[in-house]
Amino acid sequence: MSLSRRQFIRNVSVFGGGLTLGFTLSAPGRAEDGAPLSPNAFLRITPEGDVIVQIHKVEMGQGTVTGIITLIAEELEVDPADVRYEMAHVDEAFKDPEYSMQVTGGSNAMRVYYQPLRQTGAAARAMLIEAASRRAALPADLLRCEQGTVVSADGNIRFSYGELVPVASQLDVPQEPVLKSAAAFKLIGKHDQRLDITPKVDGSARFGVDAPMEETLVAVVVRPPVGRGAMTSYDDRKARELPGVHSIVAIDAGVAVVASNYWRARKAADTVTLEWEPGDSLLTDSKAIDAALTAALEGDNLVLVRDDGEPPAAAAAQILEVEYNLPLLAHATMEPMNATVDPNSREVWVGTQAPDIASSFAALGLGVEADDVTVHNQFLGGGFGRRAMPDHVLEAAQIASALGQRVKLMWSREDDTQHDFYRPPMKSRLKARLGANGEVLGWRHNLAGPSLMQSTMNAMTPALAPSWVPDFLTDFLAHMAGRKDDSSVEGAKELPYAFGHIEVAYRNVETPVPLGYWRSVGHSHNAFVVESFVDELANAAGEDPVAFRRRYLPAESRHRQVLDRVAGISNWGDPPAGHYQGVAVHESFHSVVAEVVEISMENGAPKLERAYCAIHCGRVINPDIVRQQMEGGIIFGLCAALKGEITLQDGAVQQSNFHDYPLLRMNEVPEVEVAIIDSDDPPTGVGEPGTPPASAALGNAIFAATGQRLRDLPFKLS
Amino acid sequence: MERVRLGFVLNGQPQELSIESDTPLLWVLRDVLGMNGTKFGCGMGLCGACTVHLDGVPVRSCSLPINAVANKQVTTIEGLSSNGDHPLQQAWVAENVPQCGYCQSGQIMSAAALLANTPRPSDADIDNAMSGNLCRCGTYGRIRKAIKRAAVGSWEPAEAQS
Ligand code: FES
Ligand code: FES
Numbered sequence: 001m002s003l004s005r006r007q008f009i010r011n012v013s014v015f016g017g018g019l020t021l022g023f024t025l026s027a028p029g030r031a032e033d034g035a036p037l038s039p040n041a042f043l044r045i046t047p048e049g050d051v052i053v054q055i056h057k058v059e060m061g062q063g064t065v066t067g068i069i070t071l072i073a074e075e076l077e078v079d080p081a082d083v084r085y086e087m088a089h090v091d092e093a094f095k096d097p098e099y100s101m102q103v104t105g106g107s108n109a110m111r112v113y114y115q116p117l118r119q120t121g122a123a124a125r126a127m128l129i130e131a132a133s134r135r136a137a138l139p140a141d142l143l144r145c146e147q148g149t150v151v152s153a154d155g156n157i158r159f160s161y162g163e164l165v166p167v168a169s170q171l172d173v174p175q176e177p178v179l180k181s182a183a184a185f186k187l188i189g190k191h192d193q194r195l196d197i198t199p200k201v202d203g204s205a206r207f208g209v210d211a212p213m214e215e216t217l218v219a220v221v222v223r224p225p226v227g228r229g230a231m232t233s234y235d236d237r238k239a240r241e242l243p244g245v246h247s248i249v250a251i252d253a254g255v256a257v258v259a260s261n262y263w264r265a266r267k268a269a270d271t272v273t274l275e276w277e278p279g280d281s282l283l284t285d286s287k288a289i290d291a292a293l294t295a296a297l298e299g300d301n302l303v304l305v306r307d308d309g310e311p312p313a314a315a316a317a318q319i320l321e322v323e324y325n326l327p328l329l330a331h332a333t334m335e336p337m338n339a340t341v342d343p344n345s346r347e348v349w350v351g352t353q354a355p356d357i358a359s360s361f362a363a364l365g366l367g368v369e370a371d372d373v374t375v376h377n378q379f380l381g382g383g384f385g386r387r388a389m390p391d392h393v394l395e396a397a398q399i400a401s402a403l404g405q406r407v408k409l410m411w412s413r414e415d416d417t418q419h420d421f422y423r424p425p426m427k428s429r430l431k432a433r434l435g436a437n438g439e440v441l442g443w444r445h446n447l448a449g450p451s452l453m454q455s456t457m458n459a460m461t462p463a464l465a466p467s468w469v470p471d472f473l474t475d476f477l478a479h480m481a482g483r484k485d486d487s488s489v490e491g492a493k494e495l496p497y498a499f500g501h502i503e504v505a506y507r508n509v510e511t512p513v514p515l516g517y518w519r520s521v522g523h524s525h526n527a528f529v530v531e532s533f534v535d536e537l538a539n540a541a542g543e544d545p546v547a548f549r550r551r552y553l554p555a556e557s558r559h560r561q562v563l564d565r566v567a568g569i570s571n572w573g574d575p576p577a578g579h580y581q582g583v584a585v586h587e588s589f590h591s592v593v594a595e596v597v598e599i600s601m602e603n604g605a606p607k608l609e610r611a612y613c614a615i616h617c618g619r620v621i622n623p624d625i626v627r628q629q630m631e632g633g634i635i636f637g638l639c640a641a642l643k644g645e646i647t648l649q650d651g652a653v654q655q656s657n658f659h660d661y662p663l664l665r666m667n668e669v670p671e672v673e674v675a676i677i678d679s680d681d682p683p684t685g686v687g688e689p690g691t692p693p694a695s696a697a698l699g700n701a702i703f704a705a706t707g708q709r710l711r712d713l714p715f716k717l718s
Numbered sequence: 719m720e721r722v723r724l725g726f727v728l729n730g731q732p733q734e735l736s737i738e739s740d741t742p743l744l745w746v747l748r749d750v751l752g753m754n755g756t757k758f759g760c761g762m763g764l765c766g767a768c769t770v771h772l773d774g775v776p777v778r779s780c781s782l783p784i785n786a787v788a789n790k791q792v793t794t795i796e797g798l799s800s801n802g803d804h805p806l807q808q809a810w811v812a813e814n815v816p817q818c819g820y821c822q823s824g825q826i827m828s829a830a831a832l833l834a835n836t837p838r839p840s841d842a843d844i845d846n847a848m849s850g851n852l853c854r855c856g857t858y859g860r861i862r863k864a865i866k867r868a869a870v871g872s873w874e875p876a877e878a879q880s
Contacts, residue, residue, distance in 0.1 A: 061817030061855045200819030201810045202802035203755020203795035207820060210754040218749060243738055244720055261749035263741045263759075267719075334759050334767060334820040334854045381757070381820030382854050395872070413760040624814050628860075632817055635856030658764040658852065667845035669858045 025123050025173045035170040037161075038047070041093035041122035042116075043072055049148070049162025051076065052084045056094035056102065057109035058353055058384035059087075061632070062687040063625035065196040067110050068117060070621055074187040075121030075180060077145035078161075080195055087377040090355045090370075103354040105388055105517060106683025107589035110621055114683050115179075122177035124168075131168035132159050153331035182619070182680065196379070208378045211340035211349030212410055217246050218408045219399045220265045223254035223419060224276035226651035227514045231255070231276045231310040238271035248272070251398040252390070258403060262410050278651060284512055286425075286647045290325070292509050293427035296448035302505035306493045309501040312441035316433035318540055322533065324430070325712040326525040328646040329423035329518055330653075330661055335381020336416040339396035341366070342406040346373045348397070353388040357460070361390035365397020384636075385517030389421050389459065417654040417661050421459065421516025422646055424450045424576060426488070428529045432499075438541025440499040440552065443490050445530070448507045452487045452522075455515035487517075491526035491588060491692065496559050497534065497552035513648065519636055520688040523588040527692030528641075528699070528713065531584035535700040545583050545700065546572055558616040558677070559585050562594035565614035565675050570596035579609055582700025584693035589685030591617040595634060597697040601705050604700070604717060608638060608670035613690065615674065618681035626686050627674040633690020634672055639664040641695035645714050724788040728753070730796025743766045743787050744779040747794060755795040755823050759852070766851030769824035770794045777832035778850075790795060795823035806830055809868035817855035825851045829865050837870040 025039050036044035042054050053072055065085055073080045073523055085176040088094050094102045096111060125145050133140040142153045151158045180226050182188075199205035224231055236248045244264030249256050259265035271562045296302075304631035339358075340349040343366055354357040355375045363370040380387050396409035411419075426449035433442040486493070488508045518524060538548035546567050553559045563585050566572070578600050585594035596612040613630045621628055643662045646655045655661040695713060703709050708717060719738040726733055728751070731752070735775040737746060747753040747770070754808045756779060759767030771793040772786075798804050806829050809815075816822045825848070833848035834838055844862055853861070 019742040059818075061819065063817075193811075194816070196819070197811050197814065197816055199804060200816040200822050201826060202799075203823050205819050206754070207757075209758065213749060243721070261745050263740070263745040263749075264738070266761075267740075304779075332854060333767070334757075334818065335850065336758070380818060382818045384854075410758075411761070413765075429848050482755050624729045628814060628817060628857075631859055632856035635858070636854075639856075657762050659762070663852050663854060664856075664858075665850075665852065666848040666861070669856070672859055 002158070007451070020344055024096050025119065025175055033166075035169050037124060037127060037165045039120055039127065039173045041091055042120050043124060045124060045161050045165055047162055049160055049166045050084055051078055051082065051161070052086060052150075054088040054094070054180070055085050056088040057113070058104045058351070058377055058380055058383070059196055060104070060351070060380035060387065061628060063194065063622060064104070065107050066194050066625060067621050068192070069195055070187050070191045071114065071117035072121040074185060076125055078148045080187060080191055081193070082148065083195070087197070088355075089377075090359050091373055095356075101354060102356045103388060104383070105353055105385060107687040107689065110683040111685060115164065116144050117390060118179050119177055122179050123174050127168040127171045127176045128161055128164050130171055131164040134167060134616070135164065138365050146250070150375040158347045158641050181717045189620050189623065191398060194625065202577070205379050206339070207335050207381045208349060208351035209335055209338045209381065209410070213408070216340065216406045217258050217260065217403065218265050219256045219258045219261045219396070220269045220412065221251070221254045221256050221271045221395055221409070221415070222269050222274060223284040223415070224274060225418065226278055227419070227512065228279050229276045229651070231274055231281035233275045235273045239268040242268040242271070244268075247403060249399060249402040251395060251402070253395050256399045256409075257396070258399065258407060264346070265410075266412065270368040284651055285649050289425055289511055289513070289648070292511065293425065293448040297427060297429050297446055299507065302507045304503065304505045305489050306502060306504040309499070312433055314435050314441060316441060317436040318434040319431065319597065320434070320536060321429070321431045322539055322711060323535065324428040324529045326426045326528065327644070327713060328425050328513065328648070329640055329644045330417050330420045330655070331382070331386035331516075331518060332417065332661060332663060333380075333382030333384060333386055336390040336413055337386075337411040338409055339393045340406065340408040341393075341396040343397075343400040343404055348373060348375045348393060350375065350377060350393055350688060351378040351387060352390070352393070353383050353385070354390070357388070357390045358393045362397040364402050365394045378384065384519040385521070386420065389516055391419075391459070397493055407418050413658070414656045417656050421456070421514045422611060423518035423524060424452055424455075424488070424515045426525045428492075428578065430529070430533045431532070432537055432539055437538065438543060439535055440497070442501040443495065443499045444503045445495070446505050447489060447492060448508075450508050450511045450513070450515055451508045452515055452517065454508070454510075456517070459514055487522040489526070490522035491586060492522075492530055494587065495530060496557070496587065497549070498554070512651070519633070520588055520691040523586065523688070523692040524640070527584065527586040527588070528695040531586060531693060531696035532699050532709075534710065535582070535696070535703065539703070544573065547587060549583070550561045558592040559594075561677050562592050562614040562616050564612050566594040566612050569614065569673055569675050570598065570612035572596060580701050580705035582697045582702070582704055584696035584700065586689075586693045587687045588692050591632070591684040591686060591689040593689045593693055595693040595697045597638070597694065597701045599698070599701045599705060606702050606705065606715075606717070608668065608698075611638070611670045611672045611694070611697075613672065613674045614677060615686070615689065616677040616679060617686050617689070618679050618683045620676055621683060623676060626676055629686040630674040630690040631672045632690065634694045635664055635669055637672075637694025638698055639692040641698050641713055641715055644713055651693045720840065722785065724784065726787045726789060727791045729793055736786055739783065739785045741784045742780050743770065743782045743784055743792065747778040747779060753794055753796060757820055757823055758818050759821070764852075766823070766824040766828060767821050769827040771827060771831060772835060774831065776828050792799050795827060798826065804830065805868040806833065806864065809864040812867060813860045813864040815857050817857055821853045821855075823853060825853065825861055829861070832865070834867060839865065839869060
């Protein structure tokens with residue numbers, strides 16, 4: 001049951017003219033008879049009493065289904081468990097006001113939609129009360145909403161929401177509905193049961209990979225091994241003889257082998273050979289990238305992105321100069337990339353973080369208009385930034401278009417590992433001057449790395465005919481134009497410590513490697529560099545790492561709050577015998593997180609014993625989801641620190657599957673304890689902020705245990 | 719590749735099919751029988767997303783040719799319980815285990831095989847049984863708690879586990 005196109009148009013919001021954050025409730029207008037009560041595109045209540053919410057921020061594990069429903073249900077006075085949800089289609093109403101796109105990323109769903117979603121629920125509540133007031137001939141202030149009903153103060157009159165819908169749906173939508181006070185919250189800050197679990201434990205959850213198989217062929221693609229290599233010829237003679245093979249077609253990315261099921265397609269694809277040219281990519285390897293980054297840092301074209309305080313007058317008693325290196329990383333979502341496209345109905349089944357980009361790329365592949373394409377978004381088997389990119393959707397659409405019938409494109413794990421958009425490699429050189437008493441007189445941080453935005457835009461646009469570039473992308477580019485790409489320096493530039501003189505400078509280095517947004521983006525590398533080097537300074541100053549940080553953090557700061565809290569819960573400074581601790585604190589996505597990682601040493605290798613975390617993320621909506629995101633975010637960061645490395649040889653990724661791009665396993669992860677700081681501030685991000693401090697906290701623990709300062713990721717102890 | 723006719727029992731239902739004998743059970747389940755609860759993650763026995771039970775023993779269905787399944791009993795996540803109310807499924811809900819959820823069918827099937835043989839698993843038993851199942855979202859700690867919660871007659875009281 002989805003909204004009709006007309007219904008959606010009636011509910012379209014216009015950003016910029018709305019109540020808050022470019023969000024509007026519907027303009028006055030009469031609904032059709034039998035219409036649901038729908039104050040805007042996010043919510044409708046049917047005459048049968050069904051409450052149905054659109055999930056416009058996709059569910060990839062970070063808990064948006066639960067968060068969105070909690071906010072609406074709080075104001076609407078319904079049990080969250082009774083609310084139905086649908087994955088939102090592409091619609092103007094769901095464009096994120098900060099990105100001008102319908103995209104999920106940047107840990108902003110609860111921060112941006114905290115007010116608008118409550119307003120949605122509150123508007124519906126007001127309309128239901130008004131409808132009940134008319135039906136019962138009672139003043140509205142003698143009526144209240146309770147458990148999906150409107151009830152009179154004396155309890156004698158009670159209407160279900162459904163029976164009020166015919167009247168309520170004809171009312172004007174209040175433009176400034178009254179929100180509940182925080183003291184009256186029953187769900188926000190309390191509701192802890194995830195609402196998407198049942199289908200995820202009984203096998204019924206539908207991911208992109210589970211798109212309907214009726215009348216569907218399965219395609220796999222054989223690609224040149226190099227990121228942007230171009231196929232020149234191929235030999236498919238053997239493959240054509242194999243059982244189950246339906247057809248073999250060339251597309252931009254390579255050769256698609258289409259068969260009755262995945263296995264037949266895969267077996268046939270294994271016999272296809274390709275000739276290819278490097279195309280617009282230069283053949284490159286990890287050494288060449290490293291040399292380019294070094295050359296950039298040794299050149300003099302760095303852009304100063306921060307320069308405050310006075311250069312120190314006092315002579316330095318100690319000068320520290322070090323270099324940190326971070327590798328390319330793959331996303332390794334558990335669900336490999338896939339997309340199913342029906343060229344006749346122009347439907348797409350995919351789990352995507354950016355459904356409007358997906359629909360545009362499907363349209364490109366099908367040779368139709370984006371408006372003609374319907375994207376059925378699904379649960380995402382992990383996203384982490386990877387599923388914002390539309391490459392697999394374009395491939396599926398091209399294959400489906402060539403065949404004229406519905407095709408499910410399946411990437412193998414090898415495709416997924418070798419044709420990702422990787423977390424950029426970064427090199428940092430830092431220099432600090434310490435005074436005679438260990439005080440930090442000066443901090444200089446120089447970074448070199450590729451520009452993520454430039455790389456992403458390259459991936460989005462050059463394949464496309466200029467006439468095609470869709471409006472939203474033009475808007476987005478215009479929106480971004482004039483802004484420099486902060487993602488390389490985020491988390492380095494905002495160094496929170498009150499050191500004497502702080503300079504941060506950056507040099508953009510182009511590489512031909514396809515790059516993408518990876519959970520916590522620039523913070524994923526800069527938190528490691530900054531918080532490791534701060535630890536080096538503490539050591540040089542002969543001071544405890546927590547005490548040293550506290551000394552340079554403002555007294556009332558959130559940084560200090562989380563640091564103190566994590567020191568408390570981790571029993572900082574007094575670990576069990578044979579255990580060693582490291583600490584790090586970092587702000588990202590408007591939240592501040594401090595972590596302590598506790599290790600022991602086993603056969604010369606660090607063993608993760610425990611991790612402790614304190615987060616300040618403003619008002620908490622679902623506390624257990626915050627804990628989940630911290631637990632998962634920490635393991636994501638520790639995994640990268642211990643194991644994550646993509647290397648290139650002659651332009652090709654050398655890793656292929658979980659044996660050579662390993663993830664942490666059950667027997668390797670620490671127990672994680674999470675503390676959440678109580679706060680009435682507006683909500684801030686939780687999906688990403690758990691990741692950045694983890695690698696630094698681990699490196700600092702390794703230093704505590706061994707005296708070895710490891711400055712390159714992944715850690716390799718000598 | 720030769721085509722074979724064979725039969726096996728899937729979640730209590732007899733199945734008959736004719737298929738190339740090298741086809742892994744995973745693709746028979748997903749692409750031929752439309753049973754989508756069992757997931758594809760790596761195709762090499764490295765991630766456990768495809769775990770099902772073969773005569774009660776946990777196996778990686780991506781690496782098990784259909785030939786090896788002839789005349790045997792296969793249980794998938796869809797057949798673990800009739801209403802999604804296996805003690806492990808209930809414990810998974812109580813502990814809010816899943817995030818993206820993609821690995822969880824395989825996790826639950828591995829855990830169910832563990833509990834069937836070891837009703838009161840130690841942490842080491844859990845490590846042994848579960849280390850073949852990857853979770854990119856990092857839900858391992860909650861999986862451990864949920865297994866303990868579901869374990870028969872041990873770890874009481876259940877509420878104290880959360
Ligand atoms: S898909 Fe079978 S173990 Fe990974
Ligand atoms: S819950 Fe996402 S991979 Fe395990």
